[in-house]
Amino acid sequence: MSNPQNINSYRRKFMQGIGVTAAAATLAPGMLLREVQASNKEGYVTDKVRWGMLIDTNKLVEGGQEVVNACKKEHGWGAEAHSNERQKASWVRKVTVTEKTTGYVNQLPVMCQHCETAPCVDVCPTGASMKRADGIVLVNKHICIGCRYCMMACPYKARSFVHESLFDQHADSPRGKGTVESCTMCVHRVDEGKEPACVEASNGAIVFGDLNDPNSNISQKLKAEDGKQIRADLGLNTGVRYQGI
Amino acid sequence: MFGKARFFLTAMILLSGIILQGCDTSHPPESRLKTALAKSEQCVEPTALMRTNHMEFIKHMQDDTVYGGIRGTKHELKACINCHVPAASEDGKPLNYLKDNETGELNEEHFCATCHKYAVVKLNCFECHSDNPQNEGVAPNTAAHKIPALTSAQAKGGSHE
Incomplete structure (x- = not known):
């Protein structure tokens, strides 16, 4: 049988996991937005025109x-x-x-x-x-x-x-x-x-x-x-x- | 221990020799390469470099074109096709990469297919891209309807400097 110490460590890990997931969910919308940034490459189209x-x-x-x-x-x-x-x-x-x-x-x-x-x-x-x-x-x-x-x-x-x-x-x-x-x-x-x-x-x-x-x-x-x-x-x-x- | 290794090595060499025996050692027929050979002197890069690296040139160009809008450069697939592939074969039929669209058999008269068939290369350029210069000019761009006061340089984004 698992001892109370183990249960506590599992619980801590679980709570940490929730924290990380919540942080990712907050960040995700900004991170997922893919956009081609204006490139400095020679001859590339730029965002000066739309x-x-x-x-x-x-x-x-x-x-x-x-x-x-x-x-x-x-x-x-x-x-x-x-x-x-x-x-x-x-x-x-x-x-x-x-x-x-x-x-x-x-x-x-x-x-x-x-x-x-x-x-x-x-x-x-x-x-x-x-x-x-x-x-x-x-x-x-x-x-x-x-x-x-x-x-x-x-x-x-x-x-x-x-x-x-x-x-x-x-x-x-x-x-x-x-x-x-x-x-x-x-x-x-x-x-x-x-x-x-x-x-x-x-x-x-x-x-x-x-x-x-x-x-x-x-x-x-x-x-x-x-x-x-x-x-x-x-x-x-x-x-x-x-x-x- | 070493005897075993030597035996294995010898066996491998013999086996590969037997396997290679089945390969066709002949090169692509020269007659098919008439157009290509005629233009090899005018090619954008030396022939030897093109033979080994043409796919790299084309691959780099694809990103520049899609993301950067850079067109009409010497490493463009369209330029290769326009120079190396005649619009029609000798019997007057359009010259395409595939001989048979259903079976996917390559047409050895097409410049690209000449070597690709020989080297058993499967590529997918022509699943999307035009394999024939005849399609050039199908689009109604002969009218050359330019945007007023917009040069090509400005079109690339230089109009507000």
Whole structure:
């Protein structure tokens, strides 16, 4: 039989354990928040810019069908032969909302909102879901294990999982089976100083620019006319803003 | 004691000799490497260095591109493909890394597959990345729609200095 001395030492250890667990629980939220810090590495993007988009739903044709088409053309998603409708990739989709009291129907394109505090980045177990220093939220598919945690965490249903082997991908938009993908804000074009494909196709309905620069087109327009975040109540400070919703 | 060790060693050498006997000692067919050999002088690094270290160059580049937005450098996979892989094989069909998408059989006419098949390398670059330069320019970036007053240097974050 165990003697009282032992019981006391067990009890002490147990209490210490509780203390450590409580300390970890207090620290954990801060520790788990993964963010790519502004790097000093030569030529790397910095946090001096934060890319954003302002979408005027009133100016969009067919609720943004041309935006969806331009995205498909640029990145080559949506033609997965062996996937069913629910499995097929969808980087941007048209959402129809109806005001119940008046019956007013509005449509808006919804894609990755490039949140400042992105839930997908928080939950990723491998660090594949990441935010670039300039605010663009991406999946680093080299280390994505396809667990789809980020898809669960995203309040905008912006991410898709590739269910099948893909062939003949576009050179600037690598996509592959077993990884999660979403709108990249056409990062390959932005790096070259160009605008995203959807912005180019929208005939002025979408304004792209630097949210950190008070003199940029997008900042000026936001200051003069304002723009809404979808689910602003979540406090994610999205990089994509809307007008006319 | 030593006799036992010597016997074991001899047996191992003999056994490995027998095992290696089964290996094909032939090199990748030179004819398949026509494009590669033609361009080997112009390659970004000396041929010997590339043969042993190309995967390291590509691996380092992947992080710089994903995290830092650095594109268009000489060690980029896209640059390798654009230079070494012709858009179509001699019969006019697109030249892909895999000969058969279903079985996963490698296409020895593809520059990368020539050696990878010979060396039995299984890699997953082309599960996601384009294996053919023909996909270059599919995207509508011919319009070159530049952001007003935004140079590439500013795009990297230099606009508020």
